[in-house]
Amino acid sequence: MARTRETLKNVAVEGATQPGVGGGTPTQYRVAVAGASGRMGHMLIEAIREAHDCRLAGALDLPSSPSIGNDAAAFLGHASGVPVTADIRTGLQNAEVLIDFTRPEGTLNHLKLCRELGVKAVIGTTGFSEAQKELIADTARDVAIVLAPNMSVGVNVTFKLLELAAKVLDDGYDIEIVETHHRHKVDAPSGTALKMGEVIAKVLERDLKKVAVYGREGVTGERDARTIGFSAVRGGDIVGDHTVLFAGTGERIEITHRAANRATYAQGSLRAVRFLADKASGLYDMFDVLGLK
Structure with missing residues (x-):
């Protein structure tokens, strides 16, 4: 039985x-x-x-x-x-x-x-x-x-999608990574956001340590097209949201993963x-x- x-x-x-x-x-x-x-x-x-x-x-x-x-x-x-x-x-x-x-x-x-x-x-x-x-x-x-910075199956599939997107959108698109987590998280950007940046930078043959920009304040000047931006939001009990924005002329592509629990x-x-x-x-x-x- x-x-x-x-x-x-x-x-x-x-x-x-x-x-x-x-x-x-x-x-x-x-x-x-x-x-x-x-x-x-x-x-x-x-x-x-x-x-x-x-x-x-x-x-x-x-x-x-x-x-x-x-x-x-x-x-x-x-x-x-x-x-x-x-x-x-x-x-x-x-x-x-x-x-x-x-x-x-x-x-x-x-x-x-x-x-x-x-x-x-x-x-x-x-x-x-x-x-x-x-x-x-x-x-x-x-x-x-x-x-692994994230054990979620969905997040790791997202990493694979980012590899494909970066290969195609390798010129003329600005890349920004936005992550949101609960108020108790102690590190920023999240390990998942950094991994996303590493995946993209590897495909684009860029050194993430040199092209990463962590937040912006004041008069920053025009955006360098080769940079990869990171923004971290903290609040409430949000488990984890990650969005990678590829912003081109006349269009933008967003790849997002949200964890409900x-x-x-x-x-x-x-x-x-x-x-x-x-x-x-x-x-x-x-x-x-x-x-x-």
Whole structure:
């Protein structure tokens, strides 16, 4: 008899084996979540609970979090049997993969233990410096890592559309990137907006560090046609909107992605977890996960 959706949820959270076709027992990926009591952490834990092939194996948060010691799925009204802990080693000891959407310093601390314990990582943290990105790449020599500024499938398809648009609109079009996020976001421009700029600049054979313009104020002079502009808006509880404007003479093209909630990031993260299943080491991105390269 087919299992109901609710039954699949219960199986995933309790870590029981889910009968497969012909009575087999499919793999369940043991996943730890960093920032477990935050907004994104909650969304990830809920997605893991609903996934028949994943189960929560660890939950990390800061020592100051009021959730320390509580069941990680308590906010859902269910028991996962996994307490939220500030001890990184304890949080990772039963995990195969860590999903991390925290802050750069925290992510790098987690990766030190991931490297030691052989735990793979899916990293959605943004705001890394070039030196920090190099540390991640070095860690990927020993453990497999998916690093992406945005785990959304739709956003990564948007990146691909921007490649096509930039190839065609490479002359006579001014490029501006506008991103909007909630009031709690601490970095600007967003990692997704920067990635959009990188995608476009690569196609146009421009150095983004030299052509990027971050906001404008005062008498700025006439716009340099080779620049790529960035504008950041912060307010309310907006999950994330990104628009790239190609403004030509007599027309303009806008490519926009809007996220209604964080579920899209969580589902993309689980696709990355599955992608890493047969990878021992290496640094990958969502184009690898989605087969867009």
